[in-house]
Structures are given as C-alpha cells and as structure tokens.
Amino acid sequence: MPAESSKDGDVGRARRDHVDPTAAIVAAWRAESARLVGALTRMTRDVELAEDLAQDALVAALEQWPATGVPENPGAWLMTTAKRRGVDHFRRADNLRRKVAELERAGTGEEEQMPDLDAQVDHIEDDVLRLIFLSCHPSLTAESRAALTLRLVGGLTTAEIARGFLASESTMGQRISRAKKTLSEAHAEFELPTGADRTRRLDDVMAVIYLIFNEGYTATAGDDWMRPDLAHEAMRLARMLADLAPDEPEVLGLQALLELQGSRLGARLDEDGAPVLLEAQDRTRWDQLLVRRGLAALRRAEVLAAGGKPVGKYFLQASIAAQHARAARAEDTDWRRIASLYDVLAGAAPGPVVEVNRAVAHGRAYGPDAGLAVLEAIDEEALGDSPLVPSVRGDLLERAGQHVAAAAAFTAAAARTRNEGERAVLQRRADLNRSRASEPG
Incomplete structure (x- = not known):
C-alpha cells in the first residue's frame, strides 16, 4: 500500500509538472x-490594501510557479501567500501592532486548514457576497x-475594463x-446590509451586473456591435x-435573463460580421x-414565487426571454403572451425603455398600428438622443407598408x-425601405 501511494503521488506531481503555469495562474486568479x-x-478592513495583498500573491505565483510547478491547491497557495504578506505589512507598521495579533490569530485558525478550502466554503462565500455589496456601495456612481465590481469581484485588469x-x-x-x-x-463597512438597506443594495448589485451585460450585449459606442x-x-x-x-427569485430571474439572452451571442453576427436581428437569427446557433x-434558473424562481416570494423586473424579463428560447422558429413565438408580460412589466417597473419594448410586442401580437399607438404615447425626450424610438418606429412603419416614413x-x-x-x-434598413418605396405599383 505505501508503494502504491508513493506511485500515485509521483503521478500527481508529474501531471502538475505538465500544467502550463501561466494558464494555471490565469485560471486560479x-x-x-x-x-x-x-x-x-x-x-484588514481596507479594500485597497486587500487588493494590493492579493496582487502581491499573484506576482509571487508568476515568479515561483514556472520554477516550482503549479501547487496542488492554487487557491490555497494564493490565500496563504497573501496572508503572510499581510502579516509582514502590519509588522512593518508600528502604529498598527494590534492588527498583527488579529492576523496571526486568523492565520492560526484558518491558515492551517487552508489546503482544504471546502471546509470553509460558507465563510469564504460570505466574503464574496460582502465584497459584491461593498463594490456597489450607494456612495459610488453607477459607472x-x-x-x-469588475475589478474586485470579476478579477479583470484595469486594461480589460x-x-x-x-x-x-x-x-x-x-x-x-x-x-x-x-x-x-x-x-x-465590510458587512452584509440588513432589512430595507439589504434590499436596496441587492437591487444596486443586480443593476450593476445588468449594466455590464447590456454593454457587452449591445455596445453603446465603437466599431463592435457586441463585447462578448x-x-x-x-x-x-x-x-x-x-x-x-x-432564495431570491429576482436574483435567479437576473441569472435566467442573462443566460437566455447570452445564449444568442453566437447568432447575432453573420459570417461577414454583420449584425443579425432576433427574428432573422439561426436558432441552431443559440x-x-x-x-x-x-x-432552470427561471423554474427555481417560479417555485419561490409560487411560495409567496415577491418578483420584479428581472423575473418578468426572464419570462419574456424564455418565450423566445422555447420557440424553435421565429414564427412560433407567442407574441400575445410576450405582450401581456410586457403589460405586467410596465406596471411593475414603468419606464420609457419598457414602453418601447412593449410597443414592439404589441406590434407583433396585434399589428403595427397597435405598436405605433403604444410608441406615440412615449415621452421621447426621456430617452435623450437614443436611437431606440425612431428605430422601432421604422420597424413598425415598415411592417405597415409605409416605406417612405420607415426610411426616414x-x-x-x-x-x-x-x-x-x-x-x-x-442605414441598410433605411436604404431597403427607400428602394421599396420607389418600386412601381
């Protein structure tokens, strides 16, 4: 038995020796x-210091892993290294000797167990949740x-962001x-908010994640339509x-919404890199x-909602996205169901963007005139210089056969x-409508 164990250990080390250290570091980070x-x-109760210590551990990995090999538990290695750097930092700061004792006690209680991070997963995940809430503190702007959030929680570099x-x-x-x-x-404070404050902050967290997704799904500016x-x-x-x-149906709704919309990313560009709109997409590429x-996330949210948990805009938008996902072909889409869901959404989370999308749904479900009636009631000034209203107006006018007005x-x-x-x-749709308007008959 000892000989076999030794052999197994040699095999494990050999496998680790063949792991690309750079790829392992990127994945671990x-x-x-x-x-x-x-x-x-x-x-440390200091987010900037915490990030510096984490970055120090990353640098240490970049320096050491290519020579020593990838450790068996990369996450534990990074955590242990960062904590040791933290202890060193506070030892150098005479006015913070109290922190040394706190960190050393934390090291005694946690560092010895660090190779088995699974035993502490609940505590560690609580830290991640705290970090997400801290990144979305109300004192910060949305941007x-x-x-x-991308830097601290996503681990992206400043250049990537x-x-x-x-x-x-x-x-x-x-x-x-x-x-x-x-x-x-x-x-x-690096603590989870409670009560009404937690609800407000959770809304902020979800809004930030949704903002990041939307910027990736349809970029505000630039040459690329998407940033996958x-x-x-x-x-x-x-x-x-x-x-x-x-246990939060709105959080599950957000996940469902992003997964369902994100499933279309590969079909939103054609072979030449030109954008492809939803109804023209090859759904086999979803x-x-x-x-x-x-x-699956939406089903879990529905179970919680059936049990009395409140739902909101993300759950409703995910329910809309699910109607598209369940339709094998564009013509199979249940637009009347989508229109009714948008009516509910307009009551739960009123706003001009919801109304524009409601106009699209009503236009598909009940004809372009119904969509135009919804669109004309929107205060266009609330959307600033957004192209949203004129683009939807063009689509509805095109469907109504009013090609001159659609082109404009x-x-x-x-x-x-x-x-x-x-x-x-x-511009391509404008040109197409101008061409149709000039056709005889």
Whole structure:
C-alpha cells in the first residue's frame, strides 16, 4: 500500500509538472480573486490594501510557479501567500501592532486548514457576497460601481475594463482609485446590509451586473456591435450572485435573463460580421447549455414565487426571454403572451425603455398600428438622443407598408447611434425601405 501511494503521488506531481503555469495562474486568479480579496478585506478592513495583498500573491505565483510547478491547491497557495504578506505589512507598521495579533490569530485558525478550502466554503462565500455589496456601495456612481465590481469581484485588469467601456487605461485606473478612496472616506463597512438597506443594495448589485451585460450585449459606442467578454463576465457574476442568494427569485430571474439572452451571442453576427436581428437569427446557433441554465434558473424562481416570494423586473424579463428560447422558429413565438408580460412589466417597473419594448410586442401580437399607438404615447425626450424610438418606429412603419416614413425613421435612428455596427443595420434598413418605396405599383 505505501508503494502504491508513493506511485500515485509521483503521478500527481508529474501531471502538475505538465500544467502550463501561466494558464494555471490565469485560471486560479479568475476563480479565486473575489474570495481572496473578500477574505483579506474582512481581515484588514481596507479594500485597497486587500487588493494590493492579493496582487502581491499573484506576482509571487508568476515568479515561483514556472520554477516550482503549479501547487496542488492554487487557491490555497494564493490565500496563504497573501496572508503572510499581510502579516509582514502590519509588522512593518508600528502604529498598527494590534492588527498583527488579529492576523496571526486568523492565520492560526484558518491558515492551517487552508489546503482544504471546502471546509470553509460558507465563510469564504460570505466574503464574496460582502465584497459584491461593498463594490456597489450607494456612495459610488453607477459607472464606478460597475468598474469596481469588475475589478474586485470579476478579477479583470484595469486594461480589460477600460477596453470594455471604451475608456483609456489611465482614465479607468483613476476611476477605480477614486471609487476606493470614496469607500474609505465613507467608512464603508465590510458587512452584509440588513432589512430595507439589504434590499436596496441587492437591487444596486443586480443593476450593476445588468449594466455590464447590456454593454457587452449591445455596445453603446465603437466599431463592435457586441463585447462578448463583458457579457460573459456579467453572466458569471449573475451565477455567483445566484449561488450566494439562492432564495431570491429576482436574483435567479437576473441569472435566467442573462443566460437566455447570452445564449444568442453566437447568432447575432453573420459570417461577414454583420449584425443579425432576433427574428432573422439561426436558432441552431443559440448556445443550448445557456438556454438550459437560464430555463432552470427561471423554474427555481417560479417555485419561490409560487411560495409567496415577491418578483420584479428581472423575473418578468426572464419570462419574456424564455418565450423566445422555447420557440424553435421565429414564427412560433407567442407574441400575445410576450405582450401581456410586457403589460405586467410596465406596471411593475414603468419606464420609457419598457414602453418601447412593449410597443414592439404589441406590434407583433396585434399589428403595427397597435405598436405605433403604444410608441406615440412615449415621452421621447426621456430617452435623450437614443436611437431606440425612431428605430422601432421604422420597424413598425415598415411592417405597415409605409416605406417612405420607415426610411426616414431608420435614417434618423442611424444618425443618433454611436455604435458603428448598429448604424450599418439601421442605414441598410433605411436604404431597403427607400428602394421599396420607389418600386412601381
């Protein structure tokens, strides 16, 4: 038996020796960074210091793993290294000797068990949830919340975040630094909020994740219609939040919504890279794993809702997305059901964007005139210079056979958008309607 155990150990070491250290470091950082920063923030009560210590551990891995091999438990290695760096930091700070004792006690109680992180998973996941709430503190702007969430919880670099939001790396770095400073000045507590405050903060967390997904799904500006990396990161964050708050139907609704909409990413561009609208998409290219995940999350939310748990806009939007996911062909879509769901959504979460989408649904369900009636009641000024209203107006007018008016609407929408992919789609539809309008008969 000892000989076999020794042989098994040799095999395990040999397998680890063949792992690409760089790939292992990237994977470990993406999987563990939120837990790492969360645990360190709990111990140091300083999110900026916690991130610095985590980054130190990452640098140590980059220096050591190529020479020593990938450790058996990369997450435990990073956690232990970061804690040791923390102890060293506080030992150097004479005015913070009290923190040394706290960290050393934490090390005695936790570091010895660190190779078996599963034994502490609940505590560690609580740290991640605290970190998500901290990143979405009400003292921060929506943009700063999104950037800080991607940095602290998503583990993205400043350069990756800047690229996703079309900002310079220096600008994004300053935004993230200011956000951390704001948290420090606000004396933000690294504790889970309770009661009404928790509800408000959870809404903020979900709003940030949804903002990140939307920016990835349809970019506000730039040459690319989509930024899939941002959309996939938002889906990952939504799954994480659903794991941490599994009894919240709205959280499950958010996960379902993002999974179902995210399933279409691969079908939203044709072979030439041109955008493809929903009804023209090849549904065999939709990611069926994401569809199954989304529908499963929605079913769990429905069970909770049936038990009396309140639902809101994410659950309702996921229910709408599910109608598309369940239709094998575009013509099989139950638009009347979708229109009724949008009517409910308009009551639960009123707003001009919901009304625009309600106009689309009513136009499909009951004819273009019904959609135009909903659209005309919208205060267009509330949407600023968004191309949303004129683009939907163009679509409904096109379906009504009013090609001259449709061309004008699509042209107006194309002039408003800052996204080149969207502009190309709108301009192409304007040209098509002009061509149809000039046809005899």
